[in-house]
Amino acid sequence: MIDLKESDPQFKWEIVKKEGGEGLLKCFGCSDCAASCPVRYFNENYNPRKIIRLTLLGLKDRVLTSPFLWFCAHCHACTERCPQGIRVAELINAIKNYAVDQGYCPEGYKMQLDLLLKMGRLYEVEDFDLKKRQRLGLPAIDKTIPDVARILEYTGILKVLQK
Amino acid sequence: MNRYAIFLGCTVPVRAQHYELSARNVARALGVELVDIPGASCCGFPMKAVDAETALLIAARNIALASQMDLDVVTLCNSCTAMLSDAQVQLNVKEFRSKFKKLGMSYPREVKVRHFVRMLYEDIGIENIRKAVKKPLARLKIMAHYGCHYMRPSNLYGFDNAEMPHTLDELVRATGAESLEYADKKMCCGGSVLGIDEETAITMANHKLNIAHENGADGLVSICPFCTVMYEDNQRKAEARFGRHYGIPVLYYPQLLGLSLGIDGNGVGLKFNRIKPDAILDKIAT
Amino acid sequence: MRVLMCNCHNSLKLPKLKLGPDVKVEEFDDLCKTKPEIAPDEKVVIAACSPNLLEGLFPGTNAEFVNILEHVFLIGHRPEKAEQMINAAVAKMEKTRPVKTKFFQISSRKALVIGGGIAGIEVTAQLSKNGIETTLIEKTPFLGGTVAKLDRLYPEGTPYSHTLMPLINTMQSQKNAVSLCNTEITKVSGRVGDYKIELVTRPRGVQECINCGKCIDVCPVEIDDAGKSRKAIYYVPTYPDMYAIDFAACTRCGECVKVCPGRIDLNEQEKVSEIAAGAVIVATGLLWYDVSRVEEYGYGRLDGVMKTLEFERAVAAGTLRPKKVAIIYCAGSRDSKHLPYCSKICCLLGLKEAKLIIDRYPDVQVYVAAMDMRSYGTFEYLYNTLREKGVSFIKGKPSEVFRWNGKLAVRTEDLFTNELMEIEVDNVVLSSGFVPDVETFSKLKINLTVDFPVLYENAGLSNTELPRGIFTAGAATFPGGVAETLIDARKASHSALSLLAQKEIETKINQAVVDEDLCSVCRMCIGTCPYGAISVVEDKIKINEELCMGCGICSVTCPAYASQLEGWNHEGLREQIRELAQQGDIVAILCRWSAYNATERAAQDKLGYPGNVKIIRVPCTGAVDPSHIMLALNNGAKGVLIGGCYPHACHYARGNFRAKAREQILKLNLESLGMAGNQVRLEWIGKDEAHKFVEIVQEMNK
Known part of the structure; x- marks a missing residue:
């Protein structure tokens, strides 16, 4: 009821x-x-x-x-x-x-947030990936994009990780 | 020559290199130059459910980078397209623009954001693609899967028809293949639910795999790495869960187009497809 | 100029006025009983009680009303305030442009009725019975309109002929009535009481017909006419009793001429004629909404998906025999992408179609999927009947109609059980809403709200001051059932009759007047007029006296102050403010229809407010010029309140929205001048909201 x-x-x-x-x-x-x-x-x-x-x-x-x-x-x-x-x-x-x-964030999103904080992307770019890309003739990509962390700090969303 | 900034996102450059490779090779064959965006990050979509503003700012930064290069953006992933398009709208809203500026970013000119496939449809055109086809894929029966954020929400994109999408079907037909009409064409792959409830997500993916199976499709054509994760990577799980055998290859549209343009299997990265499209290759060969 | 003061049976201590030699002051014990004569061209200031009362006692006078009773004495303010208010009113009247009396001759006592459906037929019958020469025009070849296409009428399911044929016969028996089919209006000129209307009559192609029907046997063109097939030459059993050619479908093959020589003319020319009328009644009925635009329901794409009318005609003709039918309600209605309004009758039409098929084939399984069932009034009995006949009602708006393995199906959620449902059927019937024939409306400059006419001429819901002599009747006013349509037609007939019974209409309402010397024809005013009363005629801005309702919005829009409102021109208002606004005052400029009444209510309810609140009465907040506000502030006023009707309740449709837009700009300007933006407040104050008015002015006084 x-x-x-x-x-x-x-x-x-x-x-x-x-x-x-x-x-x-x-x-x-x-x-x-x-x-x-x-x-x-x-x-x-x-x-x-x-x-x-x-x-x-x-x-x-x-x-x-x-x-x-x-x-x-x-x-x-x-x-x-x-x-x-x-x-x-x-x-x-x-x-x-x-x-x-209000403090109800599913764990999956927290993990994604943590990844974005550390790398600015969801998947880690390993040396293996870069070599594979090179082999295929694809251009190199950045392993990390620190600007994303700046945005996360600016909007205050990182408080989610502390809860 | 058409020049565009290509936005790769997270998944494509690491988990779907065959999509990227085929898109670049198809672009080259059609006289389109794709310029990479130095410093491009995640599109922001994964953060939308957490905090829309954070997601929009991450997306806006990526568009801004393209804007500084004075190039319109094409994307390979449906979710990236939606997220960047949302941000592009927000960049015209005063409050958002000022927050964006506070982060020290600049957006010198308005840029268009479109899916790579939409760009093919609008800028190259069905007629030109048809003319460029060297090896029509005449006997193939393909089921085109649009995914959600290719044409929805319609008030954001104003492209194709949200109730009766047709552009990808036309593009598939341009390669000479048959594009099957089928029920529940607009059905979501379930990708966004995968991390929340795998059972529901697999059931959603299974629905379309089952339709493809019953329609005797040679393959599904996808234009989004998430959809491919659901239909290809999780096909085994769907088979196990529902006690069926599908074995339906899932090709990215540029792979299919590339084959018809005469690019070989390596050039469209076929060896990276988890479900081997051998039957498709046999059909094309004969 | 005279100042007429009333001491209300010696209960008020009136101030001793010190006015110039040109102003004569007269005091009355009971102005409302004495009712002194006021000449039509004379300017007066009436200082007494409520203008709402006095305007009725002194109609059509050039008067400024000062409510000394409720704004001074009853509220306990000092008598000096009354003196100041009267002085300000005198200053205003000296500069005020008087209101011109307008006369409209009813030169033609004839009427034109547009649309030959049941509403038009009924109006023509009513008018001609009462001695008015009436011409009825119908654009198709046959009278009867929508009703003649139906099989039956709700709620009972009686055949349409029960209603339609007696109506036609009554009209035909009147010697004053003329009906012209295949006829439309092309041009309208003139004004109330004196319209000239150009008509075009398109060829019928058939004359002296004996209804033998040989022509339809040979005609090779077969077309679908809303669910029923017919030939390009055809007959509808209403009136006139003869065949007609549908020239849009006819291929001019000449087969019919061969079997009926001399009576069929494929080369007949159209005829142009002109008629005079004092009143025009628009009875153009309704059109079905183009439901193919509701793409998810598949009309025009999926076989078996039909409109209500097509279903009704096909079932009646015996060409459709389904076993299972789903009727989807609100197909494109109450929908922001389609028709935002409720068309009122489609719920009943859906019930009617359900009853029709069950009456004919009792074994049919009928599903009605409706987000809401609006079987208003006694139509609830029809809903009850159908449940007892076994119809399954599903609550919920279906998401789509689709084909699955060759079967047509409807997907919906059933809100009764909270479960998803897929209903396999043979036919899906879309109960869609209706739109009016806007083409005729625009030719006659009829104002619309959403899609339908503003209900002011017939119903008197808004402005009744100025009859244009153009009335709507039946479904052109709003979709209705047959009974409602006939009632509305009678209302329109009586309105037209009372107009045509007069020789001359006299009106004296404040209207906008354009000073041609100041006007640069920039055309900014045109779009702001809620009545479409402003147009450019021979390179000059012209205000149509029949359309202008006197809101004053254009007078504020005009950058050159070329457009001015009689009785409330800017110069007069400025003099009033200059005289009234003093250091530390709150100047309240209030709409006469709402906020001003709240101030009177305050006195009646004994709600006090400070004496520095000075009230000015205006026709609409949309007529308040920013310069008036600035003038009050420059004079030392510490605040200006503009009070008007709530949004959407404006007497002049959208004057208060104009005021809101200007307020925001004005606030920004004030702030840029270093003044506080909150010195100016725009508030919505209903006519009885005295407490709100008092709270606001007290707040502003802090």
Whole structure:
């Protein structure tokens, strides 16, 4: 049962303020997003409409602690169909960003962040790779791009790693 | 001669050199010059779910580097295309621009960001590609897989048709191969879910592999390294999970195009394809 | 000039005015009962109670109203304030351009009705019955419009002929009624009471027809007419009772002429004619939205996907016999990419189609996929009936229609069970929304909201001050069922009748006037007019007196101050502000339709506010020029409040949005001059929101 005593009336307004979250309040619950969603097609535990609904109801803890929030593949099938013009994938992403900010960041993303901090790219470029590229006549690439670390420090996102 | 800055991203130069190699060789054959971007990093997409602004700034830096070279950008990965295109829009927003400037970066002129395949479609054109084909791949039955961020979201790209995509089919047909019409063409490969829930991701990938199998496709054509990871690298897992045997080769579009342009198997890096496209080569040869 | 003051039954202690020799002051005990005569060209200042009351008592006067009752005495401010307010009003009136009375002769007592569907037929019948010579034009060869294409009408499913044929017969029996088919308007000139309309009548190709039907046997051209096939020469059993050639489809092969010589003329020419009318009634009906644009539903791409009308006609004709049908609601409706509005009748049309197929073939399985079911009013009974007939209603908006292994299927989520669903069917029926025929609207300069006409002429929802003599009737106003359409047609008929019953219309509303010497014809004003009243005629800016509603937006847009509003021209307003605004004052420039009323309410509700708040009444916040604000501040005012209607509630459609845009620019300018941007506030204040007004002015006083 939904207990609205747990509802945080500010939650939806905080999402609206975030990049991509601006369309949240337009939702009238037609469920076209859920019917379009390829992830939902194969895993009924994930439902974008339900995430949006719980967010509108202010059920912050339920939304942020749900493992299914992270199932969105960001494929934009929903964005194309939403009759209210909500950028649904961006909206779900805004909720993910909010969750990270509140300390709910999946380990996988932390690992990726760590890699970007160290190298500026997701895959380590080993000598073996460079030799292989040379053999194929492909140009050499940088092993690390330190500028990325500068950006990570600037936006303050590294705090995620400390939590 | 058309010149573009080529943005490689993380995966392509390390895990999909055959994609890169075939794209460079196809470009050369079609009179397109691809210029590398010194200092290019990850596109930023992996950070989007964590913090969109961080991702956008990383992406904006990469476009800025191309802008300083005075070149429009082409990318090989769908996700990179989406991320850089998002950033390109943001660079016109005052608040974002000022944050970007605070990092000491400059964006001297607006540059276009497009997928390499879109560039082929728009700048080279189907007609010219058809004319350049030396070895039409007449008997091949190909299933074109677009991936999500090639034409979606449509309000970001304004290219192709998000409901009924057709450009990759046309490009496949230009090589002389048949491009199969099939249901759920726009289905996502599941790549973004792989790190979160492998079971769901493999089920998603299996859906299209199964369609390809039932349609008797000789191969899937992909234009994104993530999609290839799902359909090729994880094909075994899908087979094991669903008790099927597929053995469907997955080619990057430039590989297919390269073959039709008369570039040999080495020139398009066929030996790096995990599922050997021997049946395809046999069909072409006869 | 006279100043008329009222002491309200000796209850107010009126100030002793010290005005120039040209100004005569008169005091009344009860102005509202005495009602002194005011000459039409005379300027007066009326210092009494609410202008909302006094405007009705002194209609069409050149008066500035000063509400000394509610703005001074009831609120406990000092009488000196009243004196100052009256002085400011006198200063304003001295420089004010008087309002000109306009007369429109009703020279033609005839009417033109455009559109021969049920609405147009009903209007023509009503007008001609009441002695108005009425011409009905219809652009197709047959009367009947959309209704004549239907098999049946909801909710009961009665054949259309029950309704349509009696209507046509009633109209035909009137000697004042003339109907012309194949006819459209090409040009409209004139004004209310005196329109000249050019008509073109396209060839029918058939005359003295005896309805033998030999022509259709030989015609080789077969076309699909919304789900039913017909030949290029065809007949619709309404009126006129004769065949017609569809020249868009006809190949002019001449086969029909061979079997019917002398009665078919493939080379008939079109005819141009002109008629005069005092009133025009637009009954152009509705058009089906082009649902092929909702690409995910596959109309035009997937066999078996149909529109409601096609389905209805094909089932009625017996050419369609499905076993399973899915009806998709809101196909392109309430959708930001397509029609953002609800077309109101499509839910009922969908129910009607479900009933039609079940009535005919009770074994058919019908699925209705609807994100919402809006079976309003008593139409709920139809919804109830269909559930009992076994229709499966699914809540949710389907994501797509597709073919899978040769089978047509609909993919949707069922919100009742929260589960995904794929429904395999033989046919998918798309219940799409409707759009009006905007071409006719633009020829007649009818203003639109979203797609449909602004509801001001018939319904009187907004401005009723100026009748243009152009009315909409039926689905041209908004899509409706047959009953609603006929009711709307009668409303339009009565509006037109009451107009045509007059010999002359007299109006005295404030309108914009352009000073040709100052105007450089830069055309900036044209786009800002919410009524399309401004145009360029012979290289000069012209304001159409029938269209201008007096908002004053153009007078602020004009960079040369060439356009001025009668009764509220800039010079007069500036004099008023100069006289009124003093050191430390809050000047409140308020919209007469909302915020001004809130100040009166404050007095009635005994909500006090400081005496330094000086109120100026304007027609719209869109008419407030930045120079007025700067003048008040230069005079020493510490703040200026501009109060208007809430967004979208503007009496003049979008004056408050103009004000909002200007406010932002003005604030930036103030800041660049080293002044505080927050000295100027634009606030939305409803007519009863006295507390909001009081809170704002108290805040500004801090």
